[in-house]
Amino acid sequence: METNILRRIFFDENNHWDRFVEKYGTRIRPIVVKEVEKFRNCGNPKNGFKHLVCEGCHDIRIVPYRCKRRFCTTCSSGETEEWSRMMAEDVMQVNHRHVIFTIDEGLRVIFQKHRHLLKPLMDEAVRIVQEWFKKKCQLTPGVIAGLHTFGSRMNFNPHVHMLVTMGGMKKDGEWKSYDYIPFPLLRKQGQTVVLSSFEAT
Incomplete structure (x- = not known):
């Protein structure tokens, strides 16, 4: 039985993904279809595998190639853990x-249509802090x-996560701790940035 829950949801006997593509195919971005298909075929030995043999006991293992895509729950979890380990160091x-x-729900559709605004939005969020x-x-x-x-409900919800040090470097290179961030003020500045970004559309 398939243990990957997301794979079961997409590709079980009810063919949810294929039916979804059949109904909404013209509204799905090509990159989304490509990512899901990579996910569908991840770990399929028909797409290639490594053949490993132990020199001691002669045990044989076949290890299928993985898709290494971000959408794949098997591949992305390993990359996420490795990234977290490197960041911690x-x-x-x-x-x-x-x-x-984050962005007000009523304005998200604009960023969905003009996705080139998302990277500058992240840069501006960092600049504000x-x-x-x-x-x-x-x-x-x-x-x-x-x-x-996307948010936890898989809805389009662009937002920027930031890990911010409580303190920083002075001009002379000395570290100084600081334990306050004015969230209401930054929120107002963030709203201004979002509205200003529409001038570029």
Whole structure:
């Protein structure tokens, strides 16, 4: 029995994905179809595999090639864990805050039609945080940002996740801790950035 729940939802005997494509195919972006098809064929030995033989006990293992795509729950989880491990080693061992920069539900359709605005939106979210630290504390904070285009309900919901250091570097390179982020102020600045971005459309 298939243990991957998402694979069962898409490709079980009810053929949910194929029926969905048949009904809404003209409205599905080609990249989405491509990613799902890669996911469908991930781990299929027909697409190639490694043949491993133990020199001691002569045990034979066949290891199918994986798709290594972000949509695939098997492949992406390993990459996510590796990324998290690398980040944990690279970031400064100081307190951090999780900051989420999101967009009003009524405006998301504009970003869905003009997806080229998403990367600048992430850049602006980082800029807002960095500029506040520089203006208020004369510090340069550390920020790791990631853009998510879908929410937990698989609906289009572009938002930026940021891991922000609670403090930053002074001009002389000395570290200074700071334990406050003015979320209401940054929220207002974020709203201004979102509305200003529409001028480019």
